[in-house]
Amino acid sequence: MTATRTPPPTNLRKSYVPVPVDLFADGSLLTFALYARPHGAAIGCICHSGETLDRARLDEMKEAGARVFYVDTAEHRAYQRFAEAALGNVVGRTDLSTPKKVEICYNTTRELIREAFESSNLEQMVDTHRETWVNNMVSLICSDEAALDSMVGMLSHDYYTYTHMVNVSVMVTALAYRLGHRDKDLLRQMASGGLLHDIGKTSVCPETLNKVGRLAPAEWDELKRHPDLGLQVLHSRPGIMPLELMMVHQHHEKLDGSGYPQGLLGSEITAEAQMTAVVDIYDALTSKRPYREAMLHERAVAILKEEAAAKINRDMAMAWIDTVERIRAQEHRHD
Amino acid sequence: MTEEAGAHLDALRRTLKRLVEDESDRPAAKGAEKRQHDRHLYMTEVDVRYVKRYEQVSECPDEFTAITKDVSRSGISFIHVYQMYAGEIVRVELTVQNIRKHLLVRIVRCRRAGLKVFDIAGVFVSPEEAQAAAESRQGASHQRL
Numbered sequence: 339m340t341a342t343r344t345p346p347p348t349n350l351r352k353s354y355v356p357v358p359v360d361l362f363a364d365g366s367l368l369t370f371a372l373y374a375r376p377h378g379a380a381i382g383c384i385c386h387s388g389e390t391l392d393r394a395r396l397d398e399m400k401e402a403g404a405r406v407f408y409v410d411t412a413e414h415r416a417y418q419r420f421a422e423a424a425l426g427n428v429v430g431r432t433d434l435s436t437p438k439k440v441e442i443c444y445n446t447t448r449e450l451i452r453e454a455f456e457s458s459n460l461e462q463m464v465d466t467h468r469e470t471w472v473n474n475m476v477s478l479i480c481s482d483e484a485a486l487d488s489m490v491g492m493l494s495h496d497y498y499t500y501t502h503m504v505n506v507s508v509m510v511t512a513l514a515y516r517l518g519h520r521d522k523d524l525l526r527q528m529a530s531g532g533l534l535h536d537i538g539k540t541s542v543c544p545e546t547l548n549k550v551g552r553l554a555p556a557e558w559d560e561l562k563r564h565p566d567l568g569l570q571v572l573h574s575r576p577g578i579m580p581l582e583l584m585m586v587h588q589h590h591e592k593l594d595g596s597g598y599p600q601g602l603l604g605s606e607i608t609a610e611a612q613m614t615a616v617v618d619i620y621d622a623l624t625s626k627r628p629y630r631e632a633m634l635h636e637r638a639v640a641i642l643k644e645e646a647a648a649k650i651n652r653d654m655a656m657a658w659i660d661t662v663e664r665i666r667a668q669e670h671r672h673d
Numbered sequence: 674m675t676e677e678a679g680a681h682l683d684a685l686r687r688t689l690k691r692l693v694e695d696e697s698d699r700p701a702a703k704g705a706e707k708r709q710h711d712r713h714l715y716m717t718e719v720d721v722r723y724v725k726r727y728e729q730v731s732e733c734p735d736e737f738t739a740i741t742k743d744v745s746r747s748g749i750s751f752i753h754v755y756q757m758y759a760g761e762i763v764r765v766e767l768t769v770q771n772i773r774k775h776l777l778v779r780i781v782r783c784r785r786a787g788l789k790v791f792d793i794a795g796v797f798v799s800p801e802e803a804q805a806a807a808e809s810r811q812g813a814s815h816q817r818l
Binding site: 599603 | 727729730756758759760782783784785788791809
């Protein structure tokens with residue numbers, strides 16, 4: 339379950355940012371210059387700012403072996419605006435397969451969320467990227483059920499909070515779908531709640547978030563405030579529904595009352611927050627963290643089953659394990 | 674007072690007694706739980722009214738009676754049958770030596786303390802801070818996150 343991404347040649351890293359070829363469609367009007375490096379030749383501009391990229395040029399570059407394009411770092415903001423708009427059209431494109439659409443949506447959204455997260459531009463993340471992501475994901479799922487499996491199968495497992503947030507969005511929507519939910523509004527809210535579930539961590543100091551060693555009690559206390567902080571940030575934002583707020587606030591609560599921040603019991607925790615808890619634990623365990631390597635799926639499943647004895651919803655945990663194992667079996671068959 | 678409210682208060686009093694007994698045996702808290710100033714046991718009924726409330730998720734009535742547990746120079750804790758949320762602001766009205774006093778409190782913690790009881794702690798805030806927080810509800814769509 340790893341995203342494939344070609345790193346740029348090292349000598350290009352200082353000036354250029356790699357961007358996915360397939361995000362560009364016939365007729366894309368660019369507000370930045372686009373570069374390519376076909377056949378390992380010298381990098382060259384293939385479309386200037388203000389020009390329109392046509393199919394012939396795109397096909398020519400693809401045939402010449404260009405797997406990524408490049409954008410000058412000085413024009414990255416203009417590219418981001420383009421990417422945001424292009425993402426809105428990805429689902430309707432007929433020249434892309436479903437797995438390719440999934441790959442573009444996931445990787446580009448993760449990149450946009452990373453930028454917003456690192457620049458603390460949470461308004462952009464909450465108001466713009468969230469809506470595009472949620473609409474794309476639900477449209478993809480509803481047009482092709484296989485899209486969900488593709489998404490779960492390609493998730494990246496680095497330790498960055500922004501990757502984890504996008505992963506939980508995918509996983510919790512997949513779990514809801516697996517449990518029989520088909521209402522588009524509900525799926526949108528779940529995808530959104532999953533994306534926002536750790537937004538409170540933007541208020542936690544990065545040294546605590548990325549600490550390699552054991553957290554001191556005060557650091558642990560600070561980290562445990564993130565559900566409260568997330569609710570504080572989001573409670574009055576327009577367009578955020580109570581279901582999403584509860585996913586943000588309750589995803590660390592446990593059925594036996596041992597969770598935080600409030601120590602709620604059983605049905606006091608919303609079903610959506612219980613689903614979030616299941617996939618949040620799974621993604622945390624199977625992702626590399628500053629303080630440990632990623633756990634193997636089998637070990638993560640064993641821990642989920644232990645938790646399901648009293649702390650997390652057993653039916654949801656088993657449904658999630660079943661979902662992942664089915665997708666893994668499909669991947670093995672394709673291998 | 675309604676029969677239900679009376680039953681709530683009885684339950685709160687019983688829980689408070691247990692909480693106070695438990696806490697008297699517990700070592701001082703560390704980290705965020707540690708208060709800046711010494712806490713003093715202070716158990717009395719107080720009237721609480723919301724100044725800023727998380728409307729979308731709160732199930733708490735707008736006004737209610739709670740029982741205080743302790744007080745310090747910087748904050749107060751009380752117990753109540755409904756959940757509250759960190760960041761909400763309330764006005765706590767109490768009588769000290771026959772004088773009615775109002776304190777503005779920003780909730781910093783709410784934790785279950787029994788089957789239907791929550792242990793809630795807050796810090797005192799200025800009227801200006803409470804006013805700004807209350808107004809931010811209307812301007813929320815424009816505020817920077």
